[in-house]
Amino acid sequence: MQTLKYGIKCFSMKAYLGIDWGGTFFKAGVIDERAKLLKKEVVYSPYLKEKESFFKKIKELLQRFSSYSLKGIGVGAPGVVNIPKGFIYYLPNISGWEKYPLKESLQRLTGLPVYVDNDANLFALAELRLGVAKGKARVIFLTLGTGLGGAVAFEGKILKGDTSSGELGHIPITLDGKKCSCGARGCIETFVGATYLIERYRRLKKKKKEIQVREIFKKALQGEREALVVWKEFSQSLGRFLGGMANLFNPQMIVLGGGVAGAFTLFKPLLWEVITHQAMWPHLKQLKIVRGKLKDAGIIGAGILVKENLKQRREG
Incomplete structure (x- = not known):
């Protein structure tokens, strides 16, 4: 030995x-x-x-x-x-x-x-090899955590450059907006990252008390108005963004992972509704949006x- x-x-x-x-x-x-x-x-x-x-x-x-x-x-x-x-x-x-x-x-x-x-x-590599995206040719992957990470698989392979590429979280969705951690303004991450969700909830509640995203999820399930507003805005922003991504890549599947995706059952209905209004209808024929399979x-x-x-x- x-x-x-x-x-x-x-x-x-x-x-x-x-x-x-x-x-x-x-x-x-x-x-x-x-x-x-x-x-x-x-x-x-x-x-x-x-x-x-x-x-x-x-x-x-x-x-x-x-x-x-x-x-x-x-x-x-x-x-x-x-x-x-x-x-x-x-x-x-x-x-x-x-x-x-x-x-x-x-x-x-x-x-x-x-x-x-x-x-x-x-995250995308694991789900492609062993998870919910196995056998799929065109897939968009998002990791919803502190920020927003992203990857794209095309013809069964993850798109990459010399740099890591796939920085979907730093695609702008507004001409101006809150400054992002990347240094730019208006990135989708500033609308759907956990940091933003927590800040938005605290502003609505007018309290500085520390809170986690999972608690905002639980409060929304209990019907709290401020929590429901946070998830509604989240779903609308992410839905518009993913509608645009669907028009660009014509994916068969969108896979969501990360801690914020723990609230998937809550935000999926409105998210899908917004995507269907934003994306061109032929791109919706095969499209499914799912949560990642692998823990x-x-x-x-x-x-x-x-x-x-x-x-x-x-x-x-």
Whole structure:
């Protein structure tokens, strides 16, 4: 039995470490060859804002998962990255990581192959391979969390450039508007991200009390007026946006994930109504809007990213 850096013991079963790094939560887990999640850990993201804390957590994870034969690390970063280089240009909702060589730094720290992509792309990858979008050719994926992440699959492959591409959350839907975390104004994210929903609810209630999106969801189910207004405005904004995306990509399916999608049963009826009014009717013939199937799609997608890249490298 051979021992790697940080005491990672090599047993016969191959495994991959997947990291889903969001603006609110940092989730990490180990998947096997069949992309089954074996073990996971969740940390509040602001605790890892500083690089020193982030890399300390990576070391802790390697120790904690040392009983697995880890072959590589995949990271879904919540922002714009250079995919081939694993280089972060910037993360709109996490400051301090501008122009940072994450892949290079992690490989030097761990001695393992590292692959970095946008977090929404990896949510999409998992749902395409194993989830609700399996077998579909044209799909729009949205991660509704702190902000709004997006990815597009066309002919069964995720559209990418050298940069992570698919930054659907930063498409403007108004000529002016609230300043977005990306630096621009009027982005769809500023109308549907969790940060906006919470701010809007607090303004309506005229209170500064801390609240989470799931609580606003519960209050809407109970019939509270202010909560219902928040979800109505959310559905209208997202519906207009997705109607436009339907006209552009003619998707067979729209898949929603992330914490805000937990309120799917509440906002789906109005969301679909707005989409049907906004999109050209031929684009609606096949279209379905669904919630993602996989509970930990971000972690699983990050693990699949490593597995598929290592396979390509072996095959030349």
